[in-house]
Amino acid sequence: MTVRWETLDLHTAQPFGIARWTHSTYPRTFVTFEQGGLTGRGEAAPNAFYGETGATVEAVLPLLADALTDGWDWDGLHERLLARMPLGHPSVKCALEMAAAEWAARAAGVPVWRLLGLSPSPLPESSFTVSLGPLEDMRRQAREAAARGQGVLKVKLGTAQDEQIVEALREEAPDVALRVDANAAWTRPQAKRLLAVLAVARVELVEQPLAAGDLEGHAELRRLARVPLVADESLHHVSDVPALAEAFDGVNLKLAKLGGPLQALRALRLARAHRMQVMIGCMIESSLGIAAAAHLAGLCDWADLDGALLLADDPFTGLSWTAGRLERPAGTGWGVERR
Numbered sequence: 452m453t454v455r456w457e458t459l460d461l462h463t464a465q466p467f468g469i470a471r472w473t474h475s476t477y478p479r480t481f482v483t484f485e486q487g488g489l490t491g492r493g494e495a496a497p498n499a500f501y502g503e504t505g506a507t508v509e510a511v512l513p514l515l516a517d518a519l520t521d522g523w524d525w526d527g528l529h530e531r532l533l534a535r536m537p538l539g540h541p542s543v544k545c546a547l548e549m550a551a552a553e554w555a556a557r558a559a560g561v562p563v564w565r566l567l568g569l570s571p572s573p574l575p576e577s578s579f580t581v582s583l584g585p586l587e588d589m590r591r592q593a594r595e596a597a598a599r600g601q602g603v604l605k606v607k608l609g610t611a612q613d614e615q616i617v618e619a620l621r622e623e624a625p626d627v628a629l630r631v632d633a634n635a636a637w638t639r640p641q642a643k644r645l646l647a648v649l650a651v652a653r654v655e656l657v658e659q660p661l662a663a664g665d666l667e668g669h670a671e672l673r674r675l676a677r678v679p680l681v682a683d684e685s686l687h688h689v690s691d692v693p694a695l696a697e698a699f700d701g702v703n704l705k706l707a708k709l710g711g712p713l714q715a716l717r718a719l720r721l722a723r724a725h726r727m728q729v730m731i732g733c734m735i736e737s738s739l740g741i742a743a744a745a746h747l748a749g750l751c752d753w754a755d756l757d758g759a760l761l762l763a764d765d766p767f768t769g770l771s772w773t774a775g776r777l778e779r780p781a782g783t784g785w786g787v788e789r790r
């Protein structure tokens with residue numbers, strides 16, 4: 452029984468921007484768990500918003516890896532990780548949980564979604580993200596994506612020209628479903644003003660308009676909004692879900708922020724119990740991390756799983772995409788292979 456890992460710097464084909472930052476290099480740590488001659492794999496995709504970097508992942512992995520001793524006990528792993536480290540480091544917890552779940556699925560000879568007993572419902576079409584940049588460049592990205600047959604576009608707002616961006620994208624791609632993500636950047640008055648613009652542009656949903664802690668502001672906004680509000684930055688852990696049910700219509704589940712695929716599944720079921728809609732999202736991550744999210748995507752209303760499509764050097768292969776349509780991974784485990 453061993454746990455080993457390596458960190459690779461992955462690169463986006465284009466610098467990728469949101470309101471808080473623009474980057475083109477992303478350190479990602481790949482964990483391999485081996486037991487009885489079989490292996491399971493996981494990916495840590497740290498995000499500074501959740502207090503993680505490539506360096507914290509490298510520092511914390513040796514402290515958590517010994518919680519993973521038996522791949523069959525994948526369901527108990529998270530509790531053992533919390534006993535060692537109650538707070539933070541969700542991407543490390545995710546990588547270990549992914550590795551345990553894949554090991555068990557491979558030992559059973561099935562895909563992970565089969566191991567979990569999930570229904571083989573069709574996957575919702577994934578959005579493709581238009582990266583922030585000069586308006587002309589964003590127009591070009593939207594045009595090209597629509598021409599490729601992409602049916603859902605997402606744009607990250609929180610700029611000084613949000614209104615112009617939404618109008619420009621709607622003009623370039625009149626028939627696509629358009630989603631916006633404010634990444635917690637708007638003030639309450641700004642959000643109220645922009646809701647009207649979003650309604651005119653037939654925006655399908657808006658992610659995280661206000662600051663993560665402003666649940667009261669979101670609840671107030673929700674009473675005015677015709678477009679569904681989806682919590683992303685306000686959701687860090689499964690236990691956050693019930694408190695979000697008043698303030699948001701839906702939640703964005705990302706494996707790397709919730710601590711793994713089983714934690715995302717718990718959050719999903721809790722959200723459904725509170726009659727919320729569900730989006731499955733991702734970080735910039737390889738096809739390994741995206742595959743893990745894709746195993747849950749059939750249970751979700753919306754998918755935002757383009758993280759690996761933005762990479763120039765994805766180290767994994769095996770996911771099948773036709774424009775935004777991602778197929779459920781086949782094969783045992785996560786269903787992707789090292790290139």
Ligand SMILES: [Mg+2]
Nearest residue numbers: 632634658683
């Ligand atoms: Mg978001």
